[in-house]
Amino acid sequence: MNIVTTPESVLQITLQAMERTPDPRLRSVMAALTRHLHAFVREVELTEDEFERALEFLVAIGQASGETKNEVVLAADLLGVSTLVALQNNQDPQGESPAALLGPFWRANAPFCDGGESIARSETPGVPLEVAGTVRDTAGRPVADATLDVWQASPVGLYENQDPAQQDMNLRGRFRTDAEGRFHFRSVRPAGYPVPTDGPCGDLLRAQLRHPNRPAHLHFMVSKPGHKVLVTQVFADDDENLESDPVFGVTRRLIGRFEPQQGGGHATLQYDFVLEPGEMKFPRPPIP
Template structure:
């Protein structure tokens, strides 16, 4: 009889029940997930109280997700899952991915900008930053007409949707590369910032005695038809939290040189991107 008699016996019944799944990929994924979850529960000897806490955490991250933040994405980030997915799906011949996690603050349809424009639209105070680079394809040739979507936190560490003092879509913009694949724009140097800690993810970080502070960075999403969308971040080379990013998003090739001018009154960042051939498929925005 297909009736459970012990903890070990349940897994076989669960896997058998899933065997009729028509989608082979869904069948494979759910089979593996179920096996790992059952093994985890038995390995740690999960108590009923702990199981209840786990379910409450899952419910809470959903309830804490809204127009200002996505706590579900944040949970995947602080557990390192988002970075594992990014690295696993974007390896290159050098063995290190130039991609990085999307994060919980990307918004679709940011303002289209002319090359050289500033994305600091709210009179945002801070150290002026000039950013430039070139987009190339897998063979090293410049990619004209690529879209470079950029977003960042302010010099006080807040994205515009978190900060009433910033106007809508401040520190966000989309640029199109020129005939030589080049782009350039102006902004202000971003600050590092704590991931949101007012929800269940913050409770978890405190329980683990982990700091919440991400190193300063710019987000980029680079795209053109015929190429895989590149989602990445470029980190400030002088940030003290490069080796302790709570989302584990820093890799060596993503550390950029935020060069300070001799007079100390401005900074520059030069950083190039390379696109791989593939489908131009965009992620779902974590927030509206």
């Protein structure tokens, strides 16, 4: 009889209940997840109080998500899962650009801009930044008419949806590459910023004695029909938190040279991207 008799018997009965799942991938993933969850509970000898606190944490990250942040995505980031998924699915065997986690602040449908235009739409004091580069395919050919979706935090470390002083869609924009695959735009140099700490994820960081400060970076999403969508970030090479990013997003190839110009009056970033062939499938926006 499939009746639970011991702690060890629960797993096999649970797996048997899932065997009728028609979707083979769902059946495989859920069986593996269940095995690992049960092994974790047994390994740490999870107490009833700890189990209750874990469930409260899961409920709380859902309740804390809204129009200004996605606490569920943030939890996946802080546990290194988002970066693991990005790296595992983007191994760049042919030299394509490394991927990075999407993060909790991407918004779809940023306004399209002309080449060389600034994405600073409202009063945004800071060091002017000029960004340029080329998009190529894995054979080294320029990719014309590719779309670069760019977003960043302000020089005070806030995305526009977090800051009522910033205009809607400030420091966000989309650009198309020219016939030679080139792009360029203007902005202000971003600052590092703390991930949101006013919710359950902040409580977790404090309990682990971890700081919340991400190194300064620009987000890029590069797309063109016939190519896999590249979601990545480029980090400032002089940021003190490169080796302690709380969401583990920094990889060596994603560190860009933010070059000071004219005594620090402005800075430049030159960075190229390589797209791999594949389906142009966009992620789901974590916030409206």
